[in-house]
Amino acid sequence: FGESITLIAATNPGISQGTPIKYRGVKIGEVMAVSPSFTDKRVTISARVQPKYASFITRTNTAFWVAEVKVGFNGITNLDSLLVKTIEVQPGSGNKRHTFTLATRPYHPEGIQFTLQSEEKGSVSIDTPVSYRGMEVGKVIDIQLGSLADRVISTIEIAPQYAYLVRKNTVFWNTSGMDVSIGLSGANIKSGTFDSLVRGGIAFATPDHQTLFEPAPRGHTFYLHPHAQKDWKKWKTAIPKP
Structure with a gap:
């Protein structure tokens, strides 16, 4: 019959009895019941994991989240979640555990994590991708006004394997939207990829110098430029992987 687990959520994200729990597209369990708690203002989701998978799932660091459909110019992911909600799981390690938080x-x-400061929020939002040479290496995880309300503070998170690419003299700029300038020769329209027009985007590069600057420490602050200067996209700085 399987091993029972409990998922805790702030609100019900569309989960109901029978909602499947999947790992890499394979069903490994399902939701048995959903009930509200009036004392601590949360929702409790009772589920069961199939016996042959339970030992991998009922671990301390296991993560659960609701799969969402994502539409972009690179294709559509999690299309099956458009009709039926699905709970995805990433098996963890450690001691036995049966109660987990359902992540959003x-x-x-x-x-x-690094910090970017800008004069305006612009098209930057939570989950805006951060790219290096057109390859997505991180994303925006938080946006707030500065303590004096004179700037916008964006926190970005770079994947651990790409953090070495961010040096102390690295330059960040916004790749979102469309830049239109009008001169005597007519209108000059500059834009990023179709994906950046839809999702927004931040790019970065490191200047060409004979001496490579040190990697930026965790939490280092950079200025987020509204657009790139002409030479920035031509930088081909070689950065050896540590």
Whole structure:
């Protein structure tokens, strides 16, 4: 019959009895009941994991989240979640555990955080991708006004394997939207990829110098430029992997 687990959520994200729990597209369990708690203002989701998978799932660091459909110019992911909600799981390790928090975002390894300061929020939002040479290496995880309300503070998280690319003299800029300038020769329209027009985006590069600057420490602050200067995209700085 399986091993019972409990998932805790602030609100019900569309989960009901029979909602499947999947790992890499394979069903490993399902929801048995959903009930509200009037004392601590939360929702309790009771589920069961199939016996042959239970030993991998009922562990301390296991992560659960609700799969969401994502539409972009690169394709559509989790299309089956459009009709029926699905709970995804990332098996953990450690001691036995049967109560977990149902996350609102997909699991990903904890990255290295940096801070970007800008004069305006612009098109930057939570989950805006951060790219290096057109490859997504991180994302925006938080946006707030500065303590004096004179700037916007964005926190980005870079995947651990790419954190070494961010040096102390690295330059960040916004790749979102469309830049239109009008001169005597007519209108000059500059834009990023179709994906950046839809999702927004932040890019970064490191200047060409004979001496490579040290990696930026965790929490280092950079200025987020509204757009890139012409030479920035031409930088081909070689950065050896540690």
